[in-house]
Amino acid sequence: MKNNIHPESSLNIRRGKSKDAVRIVELSRQLGYLVGLEIVEDSLARLRRDRNHCVFVAEKAGFVVGWIQIGIRLLLMAGMEAEIEGLVVDEEYRRQGIGVALVRQAEEWATDRKMGAIRVRSNIIREGAHEFYKNDGYQRIKTQEIYRKDLK
Numbered sequence: 001m002k003n004n005i006h007p008e009s010s011l012n013i014r015r016g017k018s019k020d021a022v023r024i025v026e027l028s029r030q031l032g033y034l035v036g037l038e039i040v041e042d043s044l045a046r047l048r049r050d051r052n053h054c055v056f057v058a059e060k061a062g063f064v065v066g067w068i069q070i071g072i073r074l075l076l077m078a079g080m081e082a083e084i085e086g087l088v089v090d091e092e093y094r095r096q097g098i099g100v101a102l103v104r105q106a107e108e109w110a111t112d113r114k115m116g117a118i119r120v121r122s123n124i125i126r127e128g129a130h131e132f133y134k135n136d137g138y139q140r141i142k143t144q145e146i147y148r149k150d151l152k
Contacts, residue, residue: 010060010061011058011059011060011097011098011101012058012059012060013056013057013058013059013101013102013105014056014057014059015048015054015055015056015057016044016047016048016055016056016057016067017044017048018041018044018045020044020055020057020064020067021037021040021041021044022037023057023064024040024044024055024057024064024067024088025037025040027064027066027067027088027089027090028040028086028088030088030090030091031088031126047069052071052072053069053070053071053072053085054069054070054071054106054109055067055068055069055070056068056070056102056105056106056109058089058098058101058102060093065089065090065092065093065098066087066088066089066090066093066098066099066102067086067087067088067102068084068086068087068102068103068105068106069084069085069086069087070082070083070084070085070106070109070110070118071083071085072110072113072115080115081115081116081117081118081119082106082109082110082113082115082117082118082119083118083119083120083121084103084106084118084119084120087099087102087103087120087129089102099132100136103136106118119141120138
């Protein structure tokens with residue numbers, strides 16, 4: 001996959017690497033996700049080997065200012081679809097087109113894999129994210145509650 005360099009903003013988007021793990025953890029914590037470094041390092045390594053998932057990072061002057069995870073899901077009732085599984089832009093760099101550039105990269109990745117649609121889930125408390133996606137042409141198709149059970 002080629003790097004997408006946006007000269008007008010000195011933004012570079014590339015595939016995430018293991019060296020990005022610390023910064024991904026820091027960015028995720030800005031949204032309240034208290035994920036550990038070991039989990040992110042392990043996940044990045046697994047995702048780099050999985051052709052159905054990808055992590056991209058956005059850099060300005062070599063500094064990671066955002067990341068996006070995109071994946072393909074096979075659903076019995078919907079078939080194969082791409083899904084944005086995570087998106088974070090550093091709070092100091094928001095509203096500069098970085099999120100849009102990351103989403104475009106994810107959309108390109110999905111299109112290259114012949115996906116006809118892309119979906120994203122957004123926590124109900126993230127009103128700014130809802131507006132971001134609506135302004136980018138995404139339509140709300142469902143509201144739901146999500147339940148989780150630990151298996152350990």
